[in-house]
Amino acid sequence: MLRKLMKHELRATGRVMVPMLLITLICAVGGNLSVYHLVESGSVVLNFLGIMLLTAFFAALAGTFIVSFVLMIRRFYQNLLRDEGYLMMTLPVTVNTHVLGKLLVSVFWAAVTAITALLAMFILMFELEYVDLIFYDLGEMLALLQFDDLYLMDYAGHAALFVIEVMLLLVAADACLCLQLYAAMAAGHSFTHHKGLFSVAAYFVFAAGWSILKNGAQRVFYLAAPDGIRLGLQNISAFAATHINMLAMLLLTVIPAALWYAVTIWFLKHRLNLD
Amino acid sequence: MNILTCKDLTKKYGRKTALDGANLTIESGHIVGLLGPNGSGKTTLIKLANGLLTPDNGSVEVCGMRPGRETHALVSYLPERAVLPLWMTAAQTVDFYADFYTDFSREAAQEMLAHLQIDPKQRIRQMSKGTREKVQLIMVMSRRAKLYLLDEPIGGVDPATRDYILNTIISHYNPEAAVLISTHLIADVEKILDDVLLIRQGQVVMQAPVDRIREEQGMSVDALFREVFKC
Secondary structure, eight states: OHHHHHHHHHHHHHHHHHHHHHHHHHHHHHHHHIIIIITTSSOHHHHHHHHHHHHHHHHHHHHHHHHHHHHHHHHHIIIIISTHHHHHTTSSOOHHHHHHHHHHHHHHHHHHHHHHHHHHHHHHHOOHHHHHHHHHHHHHHHHHOOTTOHHHHHHHHHHHHHHHHHHHHHHHHHHHHHHHHHHHHHHHTTSSSOHHHHHHHHHHHHHHHHHHHHHHHHHHHHHHSOHHHHHHHHTSOHHHHHHHHHHHHHHHHHHHHHHHHHHHHHHHHHOOBOO | OEEEEEEEEEEEETTEEEEEEEEEEEETTOEEEEEOOTTSSHHHHHHHHTTSBOOSEEEEEETTBOSSHHHHTTEEEEOSSOOSOTTSBHHHHHHHHHHHOTTBOHHHHHHHHHHTTOOTTSBGGGSOHHHHHHHHHHHHHTBOOSEEEEESTTTTSOHHHHHHHHHHHHHHSOTTSEEEEEESOHHHHGGGOSEEEEEETTEEEEEEEHHHIIIIIOSOHHHHHHHHTOO
């Protein structure tokens, strides 16, 4: 059922996101033309056109991120908590599957938006003469790599791990933001009146609650952690410290995400109030 | 076999009690009219049976189960409002129902769409209010469900379409299933009803077969409704 829900969710969101992403890429081509040919052409008209194309590119880029974010909220709100909810919440599908489907598709579009933004920036800055340079530099880098150099390989391994950790953290942070908004909307819509207002209030209450909980837990850990652990943490390598730090950040993102997920499910299961 | 059972079912919206300890049972093979004036709790009862609202007290069961994923597979629900996503075409709506309901008949849906001259490629957004309601009803009646919960199925359509809708209900519903039709257009639905359930201020005031009402009270259901709910 998750696959089917995601298929329809991708169809519903894709009709908005795909044109937005394509517009961003087309604007990036216009921006490239502007950077390398129009802005410094000496002609007032071409100069103005160049500035317009560049403005359009940055507007499209910002617009894609905004649309992706708004769509994530709007799909949950309209598809589950408003009129379409009468259709969706009476499907033979569990609440878990509904929330998971929405979450996965939101994270997917956030990732696609980020990749498209990187691609668009690459297109904006791209020039043919750079291609040779890029391949030359890549060749130089590969030539420098000595696979039998243990120190270098260790360094490369840590760097690769760090990149994976950053990507995981970004995905987890996006999922956490989605789930916090879902939880706030689910809680706010359990009230009979002023559902929007209660949703906003729930968002801030949840954020404040988590902040208090997190700070309290950190304080307890600091006071209660055995000296061995504290001393051990002070005497580790820079690489290990970085990974421990990333792991801690990942945990501090995944824990609230799991909490918001549970809150969302509880409200949709026990306090659903479609009227 | 009991398809729908409500025991002391209560639902409050703030201080207002929409359903006040309602007790009722609906058996398979019956078409039941849920009749009552506006605000009497008809829609609330149907929403509770679908799990769209949570009861404050009492219980509601469909085929012996509390509303949830299992009962959703058994219930075909027509809400009183337009709920189909506006961006979908009629054909995509058929795909959607076929994807999620194993008892959905694609052929029946396509046949009804063709009969009502609804273009499968037309988007819901481009359809009139009446056509949207027809598409919604077609989807609901194309299922072989155990229980059909129809909330105001003929409320917003012209008399000719009303006849078509009522004929569709009779001809497409599974004879082993139960149908609960909520409406206040009693004269139109009376001819297809087996039983009636009168509801007033959230309480079930009468549940009886239509034939018995005619025999014992000597009046039609429409006349009885007017007498019971006289202002």
